[in-house]
Amino acid sequence: MARTLDDLAALSGVSRATVSRVINGGPVSAATRDRVLAVLEQTGYRPNVAARTLASGRSGVVGVVMHAAPRLLFQDRYFSQLLEGMSDALAEQAAGMMLWLGSRSKEETLDRILSMDLLEGVIVSATYLDDPLVDGLLASRLPTVLVGHRREDRAAGYVDVDHLEAADTITTHLISVGRRRIGHITGIRGTVSGEDRITGYARAMERAGLATDELIVEGEFNRQSGAAAAAELLERGVDAIFCANDATAEGALETIRGKGLRVPEDIALAGFDDLDFAAHLDPPLTTIRQGVQQQGIEAAHVLFQMLKDPGGGPRRVILPTELVIRRSTVGGVQVR
Amino acid sequence: MARTLDDLAALSGVSRATVSRVINGGPVSAATRDRVLAVLEQTGYRPNVAARTLASGRSGVVGVVMHAAPRLLFQDRYFSQLLEGMSDALAEQAAGMMLWLGSRSKEETLDRILSMDLLEGVIVSATYLDDPLVDGLLASRLPTVLVGHRREDRAAGYVDVDHLEAADTITTHLISVGRRRIGHITGIRGTVSGEDRITGYARAMERAGLATDELIVEGEFNRQSGAAAAAELLERGVDAIFCANDATAEGALETIRGKGLRVPEDIALAGFDDLDFAAHLDPPLTTIRQGVQQQGIEAAHVLFQMLKDPGGGPRRVILPTELVIRRSTVGGVQVR
DNA sequence: TCCACGGGTGAGAGCGCTTCCAGCGGCAGC
């Protein structure tokens, strides 16, 4: 089996340079091209990635960085869905993807990625507003796409959903079903999604002329914090709770029922994410569906775009969300 | 900032070869070594991976292959935990990891991995007994470690847990609490874990002199199939069900309670995996805990071992499992 | 004092590929 360009050149009776041109789309006469292509086909030749990278700087390998705390990382399906989406989209055009999870410090991870000198671009999932890893990548000359983050000030591409708008929508839904004392259990402070959802909630409340004093309690995107925060809100008196994500809502639900209260008759409950279990809660949870897998796919496409047309400026994509109304906010009526 | 070996050589007043020796541990006088190390430190030099790979064949990059159907892939935390374990272990010694999920056909994936010519070794998570991807990797000269699979016939390293023994243990536990008509809802046929768990179950039953006729129903490792299979088993009459995994058990639980039966009074229920939710079911589920993350870590270590000592023959690791007894098999008594 | 030896070092040849540059032949224009 032919392994190197020289072998192929010999087999097809042309020079190595010409074979390289055929592979990379350089100017070659039709006759020569056909001949070489035939040999290429028949030998099943694949270029050596290391050599190609060394000579040209293009490797076809892109990096994916998901530097989150282990307990956050794969706790829900967010990162895995993202990964699946990216993998599918990258499979079409890239040679492979290198993955960095949070096994090292951010500085160390950044250092390794940059010094690798192998990557053509990076997709980084950033959950926190401030992230030195993101800063470092953006400061480098490595084409970078952010997922779940927005930086207006830089030449970075990004993909995100409009948390603010979605939070506004679901809060407005709660208002529309007659709730007035609507509490909010936040996500982790300092995260993009956490902060944006707070803002969206506050905006909807304000527009409706409703107060939010004492109605915002800090959570941590998980069941335990949801349960604790819900207890606090119940004490302060609420008729609805919008939780920063589904896991938080699950915790809140436990607390609410533990106190002998009914959902949604006494307390309407809403989440965010529409994870698998949301539809299986009792009652099924009203929530916001965001196409996480689609975000992964889009991120890959944005990166390809940036690689293909480096001068074209960064591309920004905001994906739509969907309000999924279930019985936790509109009891009695059978929805979905 | 110094970027190439030549720069470093100039800076430290030695030849490129000597700098390379310092980096790679060749014979160098102490004085020279110290001098070069100082420069190395101060410049923060990192070797170019592509060039190093091209010249030596060693890249420090290992491949991780998880070629499963999307619905299987990250449905539960199995693959993500595996990934986290590997990532942590690889971080210590490898430059990076390339990931392949099931976005392409197995043939295409295999082809890409092999032609990449960049990887030092591969860790492949194989769920099915027969897998052309595994065959192809083993047939190549690429050092390969299997996770969740055993091949006695080849020079492959592997890491696995003893499903058979574990299934025997949990079945024996059901017997020891007085059950006699113990049904088994299998995993997907043809998977290593599915088949081994059947065998373990059958072995325990046989040893106790209990029949298994009509007591084995095929499942698919998920809730839906568990619910359906349980219905069938209940019709045939059972006093206990051992499910091939926790998700299956969750489905079975729904069916059992749907028929107005009590767990464990009427039907004792056992699962396998000890996923997060197992402890939160009502009643909490007796199951087998397997250290998935640990499997990932071990797999990385086995691979490093093989890379360090290629002649040393493959290493095989079987990790222990743990029987976690909860109220789904021993109601009344408060366990855990 | 001479020779054999060996640890430490540098020169240089690649690894497989891309890409610049020069050259070749054929065609149009004069």
Added chain:
DNA sequence: GCTGCCGCTGGAAGCGCTCTCACCCGTGGA
């Protein structure tokens, strides 16, 4: 018929590193 141009092609120079080989020099034995 000769020059000029242009499209293709091959030669060759690297990309940054590893590793073999030869060499240098200092040491110990004869």
